[in-house]
Amino acid sequence: MAERVDVRKTYKLYIGGKFPRSESGRSYEVYAAPTRAGASPKFLANASQGSRKDARDAVTAARGAQAGWAGATAYNRGQVLYRVAEVMEGRRAQFVEEVRASEGVSPSKADSLVSQAIDRWVWYAGWSDKLPQVLGGLNPVAGPFFNISAPEPSGVVAVLAPQESSLLGLVSVIAPAIVTGNSVVVVSSKERPLPAITLSECLATSDVPGGVVNIVTGDAVEIAPWLASHRDVNGIDLTGAAGLQGEAWGEWERAAADTLKRVIRPGGAGAAAIEPDWSVEPGLQRMSTFLETKTVWHPKGR
Amino acid sequence: MPTFEYAPAPESRAVVDVDSTYGLFINGDWVDGRGTAFKTVNPATEEVLADIHEASPDDVDLAVKAARTAYTRVWSRMSGADRGKYLFRIARILQERAREFAVLETLDNGKPIKETRDVDIPLAAAHFFYHAGWADKLSYAGYGPDPRPHGVVGQIIPWNFPLLMLAWKVAPALATGNTVVLKPAETTPLTALLFAQVCQQAELPPGVVNIVTGAGDTGQAIVDHPGIDKIAFTGSTGVGKMIARSIAGTRKKATLELGGKGANIVFDDAPIDQTVEGIVRGIFFNQGHVCCAGSRLLVQETVADEVVRRLQRRLSTLRVGDPLDKNTDVGAINSRAQLDRITSLVDAGEAEGAERWDNGCALPQKGFWFRPTLFSGVTQTHRIAQEEIFGPVLSVLTFRTPQEAVAKANNTPYGLSAGIWTDKGSRILWMADQLKAGVVWANTFNQFDPTSPFGGYKESGYGREGGRHGLEAYLKGSI
Numbered sequence: 001m002a003e004r005v006d007v008r009k010t011y012k013l014y015i016g017g018k019f020p021r022s023e024s025g026r027s028y029e030v031y032a033a034p035t036r037a038g039a040s041p042k043f044l045a046n047a048s049q050g051s052r053k054d055a056r057d058a059v060t061a062a063r064g065a066q067a068g069w070a071g072a073t074a075y076n077r078g079q080v081l082y083r084v085a086e087v088m089e090g091r092r093a094q095f096v097e098e099v100r101a102s103e104g105v106s107p108s109k110a111d112s113l114v115s116q117a118i119d120r121w122v123w124y125a126g127w128s129d130k131l132p133q134v135l136g137g138l139n140p141v142a143g144p145f146f147n148i149s150a151p152e153p154s155g156v157v158a159v160l161a162p163q164e165s166s167l168l169g170l171v172s173v174i175a176p177a178i179v180t181g182n183s184v185v186v187v188s189s190k191e192r193p194l195p196a197i198t199l200s201e202c203l204a205t206s207d208v209p210g211g212v213v214n215i216v217t218g219d220a221v222e223i224a225p226w227l228a229s230h231r232d233v234n235g236i237d238l239t240g241a242a243g244l245q246g247e248a249w250g251e252w253e254r255a256a257a258d259t260l261k262r263v264i265r266p267g268g269a270g271a272a273a274i275e276p277d278w279s280v281e282p283g284l285q286r287m288s289t290f291l292e293t294k295t296v297w298h299p300k301g302r
Numbered sequence: 303m304p305t306f307e308y309a310p311a312p313e314s315r316a317v318v319d320v321d322s323t324y325g326l327f328i329n330g331d332w333v334d335g336r337g338t339a340f341k342t343v344n345p346a347t348e349e350v351l352a353d354i355h356e357a358s359p360d361d362v363d364l365a366v367k368a369a370r371t372a373y374t375r376v377w378s379r380m381s382g383a384d385r386g387k388y389l390f391r392i393a394r395i396l397q398e399r400a401r402e403f404a405v406l407e408t409l410d411n412g413k414p415i416k417e418t419r420d421v422d423i424p425l426a427a428a429h430f431f432y433h434a435g436w437a438d439k440l441s442y443a444g445y446g447p448d449p450r451p452h453g454v455v456g457q458i459i460p461w462n463f464p465l466l467m468l469a470w471k472v473a474p475a476l477a478t479g480n481t482v483v484l485k486p487a488e489t490t491p492l493t494a495l496l497f498a499q500v501c502q503q504a505e506l507p508p509g510v511v512n513i514v515t516g517a518g519d520t521g522q523a524i525v526d527h528p529g530i531d532k533i534a535f536t537g538s539t540g541v542g543k544m545i546a547r548s549i550a551g552t553r554k555k556a557t558l559e560l561g562g563k564g565a566n567i568v569f570d571d572a573p574i575d576q577t578v579e580g581i582v583r584g585i586f587f588n589q590g591h592v593c594c595a596g597s598r599l600l601v602q603e604t605v606a607d608e609v610v611r612r613l614q615r616r617l618s619t620l621r622v623g624d625p626l627d628k629n630t631d632v633g634a635i636n637s638r639a640q641l642d643r644i645t646s647l648v649d650a651g652e653a654e655g656a657e658r659w660d661n662g663c664a665l666p667q668k669g670f671w672f673r674p675t676l677f678s679g680v681t682q683t684h685r686i687a688q689e690e691i692f693g694p695v696l697s698v699l700t701f702r703t704p705q706e707a708v709a710k711a712n713n714t715p716y717g718l719s720a721g722i723w724t725d726k727g728s729r730i731l732w733m734a735d736q737l738k739a740g741v742v743w744a745n746t747f748n749q750f751d752p753t754s755p756f757g758g759y760k761e762s763g764y765g766r767e768g769g770r771h772g773l774e775a776y777l778k779g780s781i
Contacts, residue, residue, distance in 0.1 A: 134444070139769050141751035142428065149755050149771065234760070250551020257546030259715075260539070260558065260761045271551060288774075292717075292759045293766050296734045298744045 011047045011193070013054060013217060014200030016061030017210015024051035028218070030193060033104030044101060047193045050216035052226045055185060058214035062156045062183035063232055065211030070153050070181030074129035081125035081179055083206040088118050094198055095167060102166040102192035116279065117168040123281075124175035131180060131287060144300045151291040153181035154262050158227035160220045160240030166192035168278045170199060173239055176286035178212055185227060186215045187240065193217040221246045228255035235262035235290045242266045242273035249273055264289050308621065311628040313415045318406045320492065323353045326361055326515060327498035329368035330508025335361050337516060342491055345412035346625050346634040346669040354491050357514035362483070362523040365512040369454040369481040370529055372509030377481050378451060380507075382438030389434030389476055391504040396427035396469075399500070403493055407465055408625045410492040412634030412670070413588050415626050425750060426469035429768075432752035433473035436773060440478060443770055449777040451479035452531040452555060456524040458545075459494075460537045461487035461636050462591040462692075468494050470767045471534050472511060473752075478776040480532070481510045483524055488517040489637045522548070530554060534775070536593070539690075539716070539761050557765025557775040559593065559757055561690040562718030565711035566596030566747065567701075567733065570605045572723035576745070578612045581696070584721055584747035586620060586632055586674050590694040591640070593762075594719035596747055598680075598687060599698045600707050606700045610678055613696075617661040617674045624666070632694060635670040644672050644693035651677050651686035656697070682713055690716070704729060708736040717759025721747045740766070 011030075012019040021027075026049035031041040069077070088095065092114055100110035136150035157177045162169035166189050177184045188196035200215045216223060220240050224247075228236055236256050241249035249266050256263055264286065268274035323339075325332040337356025344351055357365070377385070396403065403426075404418040413422075440449050455475045459467035464486055475482050486494035494513050501511050514520060518541075525533055525548045535545055536559040549556055566584050568577055584596030601609050625633035635641040652658050660673040672693055680687050680697040687697050701707040711720055720739040722730050730744045740758045743749060750756070755771035757763060765775045 135771075139751065139753045139755070141749070141754050143749070143751070145746070145749060147751070147754050149769065154759075253550035254547050257543055257550055260543060260546060260560070260763060262764055265553070269553065292740060293755050293757070293771050294734070294740060294742065294759075295755050296742045296744060297746055297749050297754075298730065299746050 009045070011045045011197045011217070013048050013050055014197070014204070014213070014215040015054065015058045016064070016214065017204060019200070022048040022050050022218070023053050023057070024049065026051070030191070032101040035104050044194060047197070047217045050187070050218035050223060052223065054216050055187070055223045055226050056230070058185040058216055059156060059227070059230055059232055061211035061214050062185050065209050066153070066155055066183040069178070069183055069209055069212045074132070077179065077181065078125050078128035080207045081128065081175065082122065084202055084208060085118050085121045085125060087202040087206050088121065088199070091198060091202060095195060098194040098198060099167050102194055103164070113168050117171045120168065121171050121175050124179045127287065128179050131284070135288065135291070136293070139295070146298045146300055147295065149293050149295040151180065151288070152294050154290045154292055155182060155234035156232060157182045157184050157235040157237065157290050158230070158233050159184050159186045159237040160224055161186050161188050161196065162240050162275050163189045163191065163243040164275050165278050167195040167199070169275065170196055172278050172282060173237055173286065174213060176282070177237065177290055180287050180291055182235070182290050183212045184214065185233070186213065187220040187223050187227070188215055188217045189240070190219050190244065220244055224252050225255060228252040228261070229258060231259055233259070233261060237264040238266050239264060239276070242268065242275040247273065262289055308629045310624070312624065313405055313626045313628060315405060315409070315626070317402050318409070320351050320406070320409070323355070324491065324495045324515070325355045326357050326365070327495065327513040328361070328365045329512065330502065333364070335515065337361070337520070340488060340517070342410055342489060344409050345636050346666070348668050351410060351492065354515045356516040357520045357523070359523040362514055362520060362527060365483045365514050366454055366527050366529040368509035369483050369512050372507055373453055373481040376507045377510050378479055382440060385476060385479065386434045386437030388504055388506050389430050389437060389473060392500055392506070393427050393430035393434060395500045395503055396423065396430060400424065400427065403465060403496065405626070406496055407493050408633070410490045411461065411464060412625050412636050414630040414633045416628055416630070417588060422463055422466045425752070426465045429469035429473045429752045433477035437477040440773070440777070443773050445774060445777045449478070451776060452778055453480060454530055455480045455482050455532045455534060455776065456527065456530040457482055457484040457534045458521045458524060458537065459484065459486055461490040462588060462593070464490040465493040465497065467536050468497060474767070474772050474776050475534070476510065478773055480776055483512045483514060483530070485514050485516060485521055485524060488515070491515045525549065532556065532776070535559070542763055555775065557767070558763035559765070559767060560761065560763035561716055562593045562595065562758065562762050563598055563688065563690055563714045563716045564594055564596045564719035564721065564739070565598045565600050566721035567600045567707050567711060567723065568602060568605070568609060569724035569726070569729065570602045571725045573725065574608070574612065577723040578609070578616050580721065580723060580745070580747045581613060582616055582620070585696045586694050587748050589632055589635055589672070591636060591692055592748065594741060594748065596719070596721045597691060597695070597697060599696055600701050600710055601698060603700045603702050606698070610676070610698060613676060614659060617676065620661060620663070620674050622663045622665065622671065622673065632674060635672050635693065638670055640692065641670040641672060644691055644695065647686060647689060647691045648675060648695055651680070651684060651697070654684045656680045656684055656686060682710060688714065704733060708733065712738045715761040718762035719743065
C-alpha cells in the first residue's frame with residue numbers, strides 16, 4: 001500500500017489572536033538541526049518572516065489587550081495560564097518532535113525538555129495570586145496614615161526569545177512577563193521557530209485573550225530596533241540577543257533608553273551575550289523587572 | 303474682623319559657620335579639585351556663600367578608587383551589625399546638628415526654614431535610622447539568603463531636597479554594603495559638604511563616602527567611569543535618559559528618579575477646606591520644586607469655580623519672602639536659571655490662551671522670586687499641562703466623570719504621583735487602581751516616609767527608593 005501523503009501545516013504569525021501571514025509576504029526556510037556532521041539539512045517548513053510592520057501591528061494588539069488582561073482577577077489569570085499547560089500537555093508529542101528536530105537532541109532529551117517547559121509554565125501560573133503579597137504589603141509610616149505598596153504590570157513588553165532553547169527557554173521568557181498582567185510581543189528564535197508557533201496554537205485554544213501574547217517569527221536583528229524604539233512599548237527583554245548573528249544588544253538598549261523602557265539584558269558578562277541555563281529554577285527577577293510598585297496613602301481619622 | 307500683622311521671626315544664622323572655600327571629600331580627607339571652581343549663592347539674596355572646587359575626571363577617578371579600596375578592604379568585610387552602628391551614629395549626629403543643617407539648607411537652597419526644620423532634616427535623619435536597622439537583617443529582606451552589594455555606587459542628586467536626597471541615596475547604599483561616590487547639585491552643595499563632617503565625626507571608615515562637587519561634566523565622569531557598578535540618579539527626565547543611554551550595553555545598573563506632572567484630582571464630594579490645603583501643599587510646598595508635585599489640578603466641573611475661588615483666597619494669604627523667617631510659606635526660587643525656565647513656561651501658558659492669576663504679593667528686591675501662580679482654562683495640549691514647570695505654578699483643568707479624570711491624569715509620559723480627593727472610599731480604591739503613578743495620595747499629598755517606596759512609572763524613571771523595595775537596587779542577583 002502506498003504511504004499516505006501527510007497534510008502539512010502552514011506556519012504563520014500569531015497577532016491579536018489571529019494567525020496572519022507576514023504583511024511583507026516573505027517567508028524563510030526552516031531546517032532541522034543537523035544530528036551528525038556532513039548530513040544534508042532536512043527541510044522542515046517555510047516560516048513567515050515577520051517585518052517591522054508586523055511588529056507594530058503586534059504592539060497595537062498587545063496594547064489593546066493589556067488593560068483587560070491586567071484587570072482580570074489574579075485567580076482568573078492563574079487559571080487561564082494553567083489551562084495553557086493543560087493544552088500543552090495534550091500536544092506533547094508534537095512539541096517533542098519539534099524540539100527534537102529544532103534542537104537536534106535525542107527523543108528522550110526532547111521529551112525531558114518539553115516536560116520541563118510545561119512544568120515551568122505551571123510554576124509561573126501559580127504566581128499570579130501570590131506575587132502581590134510577596135512583593136507588596138503595608139508600610140509602617142511614622143504618621144496617622146494607611147500606606148500600602150503593591151506591584152502592577154509595566155504594560156506592553158517586547159521579548160526577544162532565546163535562540164537556542166526553542167520551547168523551555170521560550171516559555172521561560174513569556175510566562176513571567178504575562179502572569180503579572182503584561183502583554184507581550186515575542187520575536188521567536190530565528191532558526192528554531194516551530195515550537196513557538198505550536199505554542200501560539202496552544203494559547204489560541206486556551207482562554208488567553210487575543211493580543212496578550214503575540215508571536216512574530218523571523219529575524220530579531222531586523223525587528224528588535226523597531227521594538228526597542230517603539231514609543232508604546234514599556235519594557236524589553238533582550239535575552240534572545242545571545243547567539244544571534246549580527247546582534248547589537250547595546251544599541252537596542254540605547255534605543256530603549258529614549259523612552260526609559262525597563263530592560264532585561266542578555267545573560268553573560270561585559271558585551272558578550274550568553275544564553276542562560278534554563279534548567280534552574282528562575283527566581284522572581286523576570287517577573288519583577290516588568291512590574292511597577294504603586295504605593296497608596298490615606299489618612300486615618302475618626 | 304481685626305487683621306493681625308506678622309512680625310518678622312528670623313531664625314539665627316549664627317548656628318552655622320560657612321567656610322569661604324570647600325574642596326572635595328575623598329578617602330576621608332579634603333582635597334583640592336582640579337576643575338574650575340564655582341560659587342554657590344544664597345538664592346534669596348544673591349549673596350555668595352562659598353567657593354566650591356570642581357571635581358575633574360581625574361578627581362572622580364581618585365574618588366572611585368578610594369571607594370573601591372574601602373569596599374574591598376573594609377566595608378564589604380564588615381559585619382552588617384557594625385555597618386548599622388555607623389549608620390545609627392550618622393542618624394544621631396544629624397539629629398544633634400539638625401538646626402545647623404536646617405539653616406544651612408535654607409541659606410543654600412532658598413526653601414523656608416519651617417520646611418528644612420520640619421521636613422528635610424528630620425526625614426534625612428529618619429532615613430539613616432531606618433536603614434541602619436536593615437544592615438544586619440538583609441537575609442530577611444526577601445532577596446535571597448545572602449544578598450550581596452554591587453560594590454561602588456555613583457550617586458547624583460538634585461538641588462530641590464539636597465540633604466534629603468543624599469540620605470535617600472547614601473543610607474540604603476551603605477546599609478547594603480556598597481561604598482559611594484556622591485555628587486550634590488552645583489547650586490546646593492553645602493549640606494552635602496557638611497555631611498562629610500558628619501561622616502568624620504562618626505568615624506566612618508575613609509573612602510566609604512566620597513563627595514565630589516561639580517555640574518554636568520562631573521556627573522558624566524561618574525556615569526562613564528568603568529569602576530562604577532551602579533548609578534543612582536534623581537533629576538530631570540532628559541538627564542535620566544542620557545544616563546540610561548550612557549550605560550546601555552554595559553553591565554552597570556541604574557535607578558532613575560525623574561520628572562513628573564502629577565495630577566491632583568478633586569471630586570465634587572471632597573471636603574473642600576481640607577482639599578484646598580492639600581492642593582496648596584501639593585504644588586506650593588518647596589516652591590513647587592518637587593518632582594512629585596501636584597502640578598495639574600483636575601477638578602470636577604460642578605465645583606471648579608468654587609475650588610478656584612477658595613484657592614485664590616488661600617494663596618493670597620501665603621507669605622512669600624525671607625526663607626529664614628519662620629513665618630515664611632514660600633521661599634526663593636533656587637537659581638536664576640530655574641527662574642528663567644519657570645518664567646518662559648508661564649509666558650507660554652499665557653500665549654497659548656490659559657488664564658493667568660497670581661497672588662500679587664510683594665517680592666524682595668534681590669534674589670530669585672516667583673509669585674504663587676494659578677492658570678485656569680488649561681487644556682491638555684497646553685505646554686503648562688504637559689511639561690514639568692518645577693515652580694509654584696498650578697494648572698487647573700476640569701473633568702466630568704471618573705473615567706475622564708483617569709484618562710486625563712494618565713495622559714502624560716510621566717507617572718510619578720497622583721492625588722485623589724473624595725469622601726467615597728470605593729472611588730478612591732478604584733481610582734488608585736487606574737492611575738499610572740508610583741505614589742498615589744488619597745485625601746492627602748506630598749507625604750514621605752523612609753519605609754514607603756517612592757518612584758515612578760513610564761518616563762518618571764525606574765526603581766524604588768525607600769522601604770524594603772528600595773534595598774533591591776543596591777543588591778546583586780536574583781530575588
